[in-house]
Amino acid sequence: MASADHTDHGLVTSTGVSNEKLGMWVFLGSECLLFGGLISSFLLYKNRSGTSSLHERPHDLYDLAFTSISSFVLLMSSLTMVLAVSAIQRGELRNTRVWLGVTALLGSIFISGQVYEFKEFLNAGYGFTHSPAWSAFFALTGFHGVHVSLGIVMLLSAIGLTLTGRIGRGQAESVEIVGLYWHFVDVVWVIIFTVVYLIK
Amino acid sequence: MIGKARSPLARIVPLALGIVVFAAGCASNAPQDTLDPAGPQAKQIDNLIMPVFGVAGIVFVLILGGAVWVGLKFKAKDDDDFNEFPDQVHGHFALEIGWTIVPAVILALVGIFTVITIFDLAKKPADAITVEVTGQQWWWQYRYDLNNDGSFDEIVTANDLVIPTGRNIALRIRSNDVIHSWWAPRLAGKMDAVPGRTHPLTIKAPEAGEYIGQCAEFCGLSHAEMRIKVVAVSPEEFDAWAEAQQAPVENPTDEAAIEGWKIFAGTCTSCHTVRGMNDPGAVEGDAGPETSTTPFEYPEAKNQLANKLARQLDQGTGLPDLTHFMSRSTFAGAKFDLRKNTDACNALGLNWATTDDGLAKCLNRADLEAWLRDAPSMKAMHPGETMAPDSRGMPNFDLTEEQIDQLVAYLITLK
Amino acid sequence: MATTDGTLALGPGVDAPVRPMGVFARPGSTPGWRGWITTVDHKRIGIMYGAAALFFFLIGGVEALLIRLQLAAPEGKVLSADLYNQVYTMHGTTMIFLVVMPIGASFMNYLLPLQVGARDVAFPRMNALSFWVFLAGGIVLNSAWLLGGGADGGWFNYAPNNGVMFSPTHGIDFWNMGLIITGISSLVGAVNLIVTVLNLRAPGMTLMRMPVFVWMSLVTQFMLLFAIPVLTSAQFLLLFDRLFGARFFDVSQGADPLLWQHLFWIFGHPEVYIMILPAFGLISEMIPVFARKPIFGYPFMVFSGIAIGFMGWGVWAHHMFASGMGPISVAAFSVATMFIAVPTGVKILNWLATMWGGKLRFDTPLLYSVGLVTMFTIGGLSGVTHAVSPADTQQTDTYYIVAHFHYVLFGGALFGFVGGWYFWWPKVFGYKLSEFHGKVNFWILMVGFNLTFGPMHILGLQGMPRRTYTYRDNYGFNFWNLVATIGAVIIGISFLYFFWIIWKSWKDAKAANAVLSGDPWDARGLEWMIPCPAPAHNFDVTPTVTRLDDFWHRKYAEDESGRLIRVAETADVSMKGDGTGVHLPSPSYWPIVLASGLPFIGWGLIFNLWFCLLGGLIVITGIYGWVMEPADDPEAGHGHEDDHPSDSDDSSAAAEVAAPEEAALVD
Amino acid sequence: MSVDANTVTLDHGAGAHPTDKLFIKTAVLLAVVTAVEVAWSYLPWQDWGDSRALYFAEVGGLLAMMAFKFFVVASVFMHLKFDRKILTGVFYFGVVIAVVVYLAVLSTFHFFTGGGSVLPH
């Protein structure tokens, strides 16, 4: 595969950043407001866990040790993601695939942890429809989970595309952009972990 | 080409000015006119806004006048050579800074008075009567705490808010279902009734009379018909009224009324309350209803949404309390007059129904009967076909004319 | 590795058929409706936005007329209470989301690339996507009329009245899904246009050389970018509540309905500036042309626009003055709101100053521009009286508010847009709209508009609440309501007239069969440098910009005495539109395919989740088909290899910007 | 975020390319901070009294570490530090608006003054 870089097309932009990358960053700026809305809904509602006899609040049931591990996992996936990006920038396709794969796997483990956590709460009698606090909890973490899952699908697709040759060194930026999304999701978890889990 | 006289704004200005002038001099028979304040709270608002209208009016004249003037003055002549250019001014820093600062200063002034007024109006009034105002689809309920001891007196009314003149009334505004907004323009600005929250509003009526208002937040089907009537009476009259409100009802003696009483106990009490009512069943065949002392047991009224929420939120019940129904002048969210709206009847005041004569002359029997005949056709409601738990409003009971007469005969005993 | 675009061999010695990949080839430039469906040309997309918005305007307008008919006299019987609530809700929603916003989008799509000197937008396929998604959202929203009735909670749909308990029909679900979908469209569009403006400017076009319209669009798109997700998050909460039994607005479990109000208005207030700023930008382009002077105080115009954009984020709670937030919040938002009048005032005065001392040619676009300046001021001033929060507790939810926002929305945004139509019509369609009829129409509209909405000030101050399907005979409301209804009919007639004008001017132009010059108004922006109508490839060569209003300065320059004189004939500094060898982004099927999946997801959530599956499949197909689509039409015979980045959108447009550049400056 | 440098030929990030070593170091740093965060939240704050100052120390510490992590991930992993400033501009623009606006919302609910009770009573 030809290692055509953008510059080979004579691509010129007013800011020196490619359209795709600028577009992704602009989009991430917008995502802040989306997650902000969900986070503040949760904060507002976190103590409002309903009127039935089951009135424990989300933070009465957290398994902090477990969630800490899952935060580590996601954090490490950010590392592997960035390693994948620098691998492809160097043109090491094999390593790119490995790191992308590891990232995807770590992401999947994170999601498994979330499913596990959700199931535990459900077992304790708290579901999405229980009360404002629980609705907000599931909506926020679930939304994040959906983002992570989409990220994983993107990563796996990227692996697939490196295999068929549609992504090569010349398209390192595509991987970088997937990476931006991935890191953003990680950064959102950084906030959720502190604001939702650690602060009582 | 368009002639000179028809420059862009020549027509708008007189029209717009006319509007402003007209708006300022308020219309005569507008009972909800915000520009005709009566209570001190409304007056305070009025005093604040009038100068602001003035400022706005001046800016309005300056800008629109300016636009017209510029338009006329610099309009190109038909024979102008367009290749002759006007001065190519690119801007004028001082000027622009000027018209940044001047409005800012004006607004800062307005802002100061606004903030002062906000905090002034939010003050907790001294020596007030507390009234809990509960909005529900689509009428208002009032509960009184006359001595402010935190527990309610046995005064529960609907539609008419009776208050003494010259006294601060501290309203505690709540809701049993969706958001409403309590608004009697001549007394005060609006305050939303938000379920789950309690919002304060202070009103005071300097003079006796009726102050008209209306629910002002869209609250569903009959939002347009969720009306408000504040009846201000002298303190003496108020005390008498308050005492009468707390008295228990008497059992009916009239034969038709007794029949009506039975129907009421059978059909209506699943929703409505009549405090102190006796069980008509317990006195059947006895010496007479007036000797009965068995208090009536109300079936649980769970079929209406408002009731459910009211219980959960621990606030006023969700359906009109009819104990002293005949002391009101309106019914069904003040949509209909109970006391005929004639000068003679209005002059009878709160006690219009205490005399047979007053009742005969002033009872709006037609609407009341129509209500009992088929309430949903009188006011858009969601009564729910099977009185479902989310029903809101009074259903049609397919009563016969005779039953309706009997019910009315009973209702008019609820003085 | 097999190349996906290789010519398919039919066997030895057989030539490839014309379309080697059948329907899977990237479509070429097709004429007719297929060409429109697959187009990625920003100009065509702009036109489609405008056409769709006009269509929705008819719907919203008919709804408005129904409202006015019902209210013409007390105790009206045209609509039932239930129907009235649906009609006014859909009226407001339609006008805002399906009329004013897309007309703004239409102007921005058409003009931004031209005004910054670009070949197309940054992501042409995404541009097509945002249009089709918008259309899908509009269809979902309005499909409610056919599937059980429209939303009935008002355009801001307060909780908990928007819950299933209180609004059991599906109307609000359609509202919710429809607006989530149009939100996606706005978001995609915002990313696209922001990148376009930031990245695709012609050489020499620095930020402070961009036309004011480009600036206002940039601010608008940033506001959209940040406002839309807030609405979306609120709508997701509502969706979960209504369709999956969540408790976000269940008061009996401790929810607080004010949460919805905050989220809605954090979106809602920036939204009102999103609606007005494009119109501000348009008239900033038009007034200088007809005053024959440059815009007065360009930097102030730019910075006040930016200031409005910033301040717009700090005032949302002025819609909640009566909601019981407590005096501190009320005071803060009250004061913040007032100060937004400052930058807006700067704009108004700068427009007047631009006209001042000019040589005003009152063509229709200028009439509408002045109409905006004056009518918007009226609306702005009533806005300031709302900002006085104690007074607003008397005004809120009355017709005084209705008067305010129709003055700013109709008298502001729509006046600017209609003026813009007159101004840019020749650029888009190659013929001018009739000046004579345009002026007559303006005055009819002006009278109708003021008759309709002027009296609402009075009605509101007299205490007539909005959103009421009926009013009483003896409240003093009758006369002005009748006047307003008459006014509304006049507005209606003036729009019928407008449509007739379009038709008539088109016929006349066809009969006359004259070719319009590229610069019929002697205007200033780069878009006037190319022929009317604009050729598909925009500029023959990418212009190099040396100052604001570059095109104007190529025509005119100052002589020794400082007076402006013509230095070049327009034709000499214009482009002929005959550029060759310009490679344009290829059309694509996938945007419309992807968009067509969304309504199914929307309907599916409401009726049957299996539809979601179908919709989801379509969307996924769309996305991956899109990603794997070759960057070019294979027939184009374009030499360079096709291994474009696949996870991201086409960089083709950007790549193609590298078309020939102007070698030397003209002067 | 004004970028007046017009039409710059594209390059992948101005400045030198960060090395993998830097990324690994960063990750270790982040891991350490996360560990401190967790430990911080396990400290027996209640036993030390319930003064406001203590409360602010607890919550403030957590928030500070969170902000630090956010910033580091964005700067290093997401290359903001090495990339053109416009990217930092558009992203942090959103972050700042989100933070300011949502904090304002929460304070209208008296969230920080007892209504939603983050503070001890």
Next chain:
Amino acid sequence: MVKSASKFLFALAAFGFVGAVVYGGATAGQGFGMDAILGPLTFGYKGYVGDHVGYALLMGLAVSAGFLGIFLSTLRDADAEASAQVLGLESVPEVPAPVRVNYWPVIGAFSAAAVVVGMAVGAGMVVLGLVGLTVVAVEWASRAWADKATGDAEVNQSIRDRFMRPFEVPLGSALIVALIVLAVSRILLAVPQVGSYIVFGLVPAVILGLGALVVTRPQISQSAIAAMLLVAALAVLGGGIAAAIAGERAHEGGHEAGHESSLTTITILIPETAD
């Protein structure tokens, strides 16, 4: 042009559709009437559909087969004969038979078997079998079509890819994620709480370590990596299945009683400034 391949697909579509309507109506338990037909016809919007899963699968079969059919018949040039017509050739170019191995029949047979066995064992297996059958039908049909498209196997493959990849890549990825998530979360649920920490901490550590290993040792061959992945996949799946069979761990006496402030409702009083 409707050729035999598309005819087959249309027949399959019709079969699936009729099957879906009959099945949906029959399992609706509504007796025979308008509803029983209307329901399945309108996707349950008007009237009833019985067993949703079976109905949806049959419908899915109908839709996908129909889609393929339309697709095939629009693609005149995919057909040798048609191409010949277009090009005005005298003779139809020769189309060699496909040479690649076809696994789909085997998978199809397994799926069919799963359905049959599932009839006896349980609904889950039937569903699995039906899903398998659908996948097989789609994949096989697309491949059969692509194999005849031209004489060049590589080109055929690329045609097939262009068409199928948009489905395969995302659905395949999603499937992988779903399997991992299901399996791992099952394991976490089955082991005791401390064990869950260990599993949850160890698995990512191993993944990370192996990743680092592979990257730093370029000599590790492709097949070794594949073997590693296979082992890991088997471990995860095996663990998941075992965990699912074992069921969730017993609940450890619930959580501590929790806080006692049974807040019934939250009522917010707006503070008024004092006099």
